[in-house]
Amino acid sequence: MKRMPFEPPTEHYDERIEAIDEQLCDLIKQRKDISNNNPGFPTNQLISAWSEKYNLYEDFLNSVFGQFLNEEVYKPVVEPKGFLKNIPILKSFEKDDLFYSVTFLRQFENASVVHFNVDKDDSDDMPGVFPEHTWFDLSIDDVEGTDYDCRNDEWGGGSRGHISYTFIVSPPLPDDISKIKLVFKECKTPFKTKPTGLEFVIKMD
Known part of the structure; x- marks a missing residue:
């Protein structure tokens, strides 16, 4: 999915605040370093206090x-280029009435694209009532310890009984995928902040 x-929303910039804006960038970096890039979120009490103290809207601070x-x-998105081939996977995991499967991956010169599906029997679902949507995070485990970047290319689309996801993986996976493990984690938000506790591994051997 191309970004x-x-x-810029305006061509105007007050250069008198340039030093302040640079300070903001420095403070953001310090915030990441001190928290190991895992800061959490300020409490409602803090947001309310800062809103009153600095005359800022609470919803603005939340945003x-x-x-x-x-x-x-x-983070800059890797756009798959130079299609090479499709590799069938046909591996699955089942829990309760949900069937999770990786059907195939597409190999490109600079990336791999993993196709992941979630299927369920929706025959008992009430018409017009849709189940709560969840998101999935993918990480790659291999014996080499390669640092793979896995990006959810689409937030999931389909019908009530079928949802499909695609993940762009870079660098590309090796042609010999027998030692690769795909680790999926389900989350309540698209940004990995609220895991549901569901995690499973699909081995490629």
Whole structure:
């Protein structure tokens, strides 16, 4: 999924605040370093106190601190280029009435694309009532300890009984995937902040 190029909302910039804006960038970096990039979220009491003390709207502060949690979303996206081949996987995991499967992956010169599906029997679902949507995080475990970047290319689409996801993995997975493990974690939000506790591994051997 290609990201639209950013365009500044205005051409105006008051250069008198340039030093302050640079300080903000420095403070953001310090915040990441001190918290090991895992800061959590300020309590409602703190947000309310800061809102009153600094004359800022509470919803604005909630939005600002929410963006700090989502920095990874803005990491440059690898666009798969140079298609090489499809590799069938056909591996699955089942829990309760849900069937999770990796059907195949597409190999490109600079990335791999993992196709992941979630299926369920929706025959007993009430018409017009949709189940709570969840998201999945993918990480790669291999014997080499390779640091793979796994990006959810689409937040999941389909029908009530079927949802499909695609993950862009870079660098690309090796052609010999027998020692690769795909680790899936379910989350209540698209930014990995509220795991549901469901985690499973699909081995590629």
